[in-house]
Amino acid sequence: MENSSKDTKDSEFQDSDMKKSKTSGWVVALVATISLARISHGLFISITGPTLLFLAENTNSDVTQVSAMFSGRSVGCLVGAACFSAVVNRFTKFQPLLSLGIGLGLNGVVMLITPFLTSLAGLVVVTTIGGLMFGYLDAGMQAVYLKLWGEEASRPYIQSFHFGFSVGALLAPIIAAPFLAMANAEGDAGTTCPGDIDVFTTAMTHANETTTAIPPANINPISWAFVIIGVYTLLISIVLSGLALCHVENKVQTRHVVSTESRPEDSIKDLWVFFLPLCVYYFCCVSSEMVYQGYIYSVSLCSSLRFTVSQANWLTTVFWTGFGIGRGSGIITSNFFKPSTIIIADLIGTTTIMTTMSIWGEQAPILTWIVTFIHGLCVATLYSSGVSWASQVTNMAGTYIFVFAVGGTLGAFSMMPAGGALFEQNPFSVMYLITGSCAANIVAFAMMNVVAGRMRRKKESMTSGDLSNKTKGNSNLGFEDEHQTRTKL
Template sequence: MWPIYSTVLLIAMLFLRGATTYYRVILGPTLLYLAHLVHQEVQDITFTYPALGGGTMLGSILASYVNRNLKQKLNGLFLQAALTLILSGTVVAVPWINQIWQLALIFVVIGINIGYVIVDGQCLVLRTWDPKTARVLMYLLYVMGSLGRFLAPAVADPFLAMSHEDKAVSKCSQDENFGNKTVYRSEEIATSKFDPAGWSYIIFGIVLFVVGILHIVLGCIKADEKTYEVLSSSDDVVKDKQTEEPLRDVIWILIPLFSYCFCSTASSLLYQDMIYAVAKCSFLDFSTSDAAWVTAVYSIGLAIGRFSGILFARHVKPNYVVFTIVSGALIMMVFMISVARTWPTITWIVSFFYGFFNGPLIPAAINWISEVINVSGTYAFIFALGGAAGTMSLVPSAGALFHLSPFYPIYLMCGVSAFNVICICLIWIAAKMKKIKKSESEHELISKETPQDTYDTIQNHPLQKPNGHVNGE
């Protein structure tokens, strides 16, 4: 039975994960609103996403450094509380910004918080709970992220309906034709009236403020340190956690793992951020409300996929889960490209199942890789770092493709899903080679340290120990 402060700590972690994901995802449904707010085009907004990715990198590296070197000296909950309160004040100010550099600054703050929360939560789970429980909690963290993803379009929808989205301000219109190239842009209407879409930021800014205060309380009682001490002394927790291996021994796993996270996070965020604008502005021709709810359907699929991961975490090996989901995601994108033009309604089906297969991509990989190498210390940042790199490069690319034709980002997502299949194959090969090399090293060590006559006896009688006793006696 967990102590009460451990349960409250887990609840606080889950709420923070959901709230920060909400603010990462709300950028998608309100993309046209933000473009109008700073008097820019959609493609110009997406080119500020490197600021979000850069912030995520900083946050993930900070969390990795704190967990590796400062967890005994620095109160990690106070640091999380400070970041959360800063984020709360920043997002509440969103409706009053009018410059694109201000939006980029907000992206940096959101990114730092997301990067830190993701990595710090993963480290705490992996080093505190036993492997089977950690698998479940890892999926639970991502389920809360899915809840934040679902709430973003659900909360934004009624406010967008009251805002300029249903007026002439942010509708997609064909302004210029250059041969076969159509440029879509947001019409600008000068107004000083408060846009109701801003409430989708203000409401959860208040939620983040409450979560930040809760982290201060938990930090005062040092709930994270007490949880680690109590659960680490429990018989249910594995005492001998993996030691960190030198970079030269794991680099061939980290490189394809980085690429996998690059593709996995980017493909999920690309769909979340772009499907609203794609559904509204492309030949799919969805209404404002339908386009917002397509995003919600994707989030529902994402949540169900991650919840399914919880159900299978204790019974199915993570590598089997990974191979299944990367293949399913690719099939969905091929299906979207092949059928959507003649049957736009297929977008609803693809949105759900693409979310379903994208849901377990990262938690399944973490659970799998944690069985191969230690990713709760120095190498913990690799997941967020790969995801941030994907966000910094692929989201602006999708924005540029959207400028050429609103449906082109879907082709990019298909290519990313295909490359992800290659990445997971490379990880599997590298893990196999590492396992073989480790077995050979252990065999050589036994040969060197054990006298030849005793070694021969062990080989001939595997149940007999060197001291003459037989297992079980």
């Protein structure tokens, strides 16, 4: 009897271990697929930087006109994030993963058709649709992590999610480089700084020497960069949709049932004051990232720094390298430090280094290299740490997940054109704009802490009040019971 009971227990343990290993496999598959999908997001956002002149030429417009697609993309991001929140709020049994796979597939189609558009209006519309899908996917994938693992356990997953974006953003210029070199050799690409005739007369000869494949003459070589990214995105969308059809969310959630997000959502009446500084925070952190990575190439080339084309290209790579290291290290540091600690360190780092750049940057070109790396390193974890920090204050996994996109979209929508206007006047003035944004973010985060502290004290007072009322009710009930007993006697 004892041997049979022991054998039964051993078999139960073995079955339990097998179930855990199977569940671990689903966790790895889900996280890996979402990370690969996030890489496609970085490719989608970053590829328009080095190919902007190609898109302008394709649509027979100048750079100022074709930049309207950035505004369309920003609006699309905001609407997409809001759509996800609305869908989650409307349908309580909504399983988002399948819709994320379909949305990712649409993003792949957008990338495939973008290089073949010859109408500026068509380009803006298609880019807006891509932004719509990007915003939906960005909010949805973060919501999946928060829902499955809760606020605390999801921190490394949120960091890995944003790390994937930096990998894609770093890969996009690398993918485009050989095709840009081919186009440059064929005379299809070129640009000028304000007031100059042509600063791109220096060809990328090293890239030309290593290029052997020549695409068909009727297709601009740069188109192949979009095709590669589009095909990659479509493949990942198929994998993500397959996981959704396998109900991977339910299989993962059964293992992490203890840490899943189960807090009820607070009323917007109690949260709108908190959301205001939160939106300002994301306005500043996104604008300081987007404006720097979008203009540092042109600033280094067209300001008194007068970098060469090769140096400016490497400078962009240095930024994305620091950015990738920052987000990669965030996966580890989020396990040991609170989100507020990471945010404070990042804010001090970005503000200090950008102030240094504003004061001495034009006189010391070597400083530009150092500032670019450190700024990318520090700004990298501001977004993801902000998500984890806000989730400590209230449940952000459902209706309110779009709030992060509101501030970020407004920052990209308004500050990119502002940077362009300053660039036309004095290229180096863009650095002053970024410095101001970093300093303003310190104020925004301070206000976030003040409002969050008030909310916490209010909840504690309400909780203590409810407990005292219950205690008082119980004591009265005991008195009434005792009185009834005496009356009966």
